[in-house]
Amino acid sequence: MSDTVSLAQSIVTMQAASTQQALSVEMLRQNAQAEQALVAMLQQSAEQTQAALPAGQGTLVDLTV
16 A cells, blocks of 8 residues: 555656646746847847937947047
């Protein structure tokens, strides 16, 4: 009987660990998607800002003359 209980506890523990790992993977996936969306938004913002500036502004300037 104790072998059956031990086996059942082992199965439940493995299922819980598997579920936790699946949740962790999903959280990482969603975090990566959110960061990719943020990068895209920042790139678009930078492009729009440069497009709105007068000619010669918004670019790097060499001050080592």
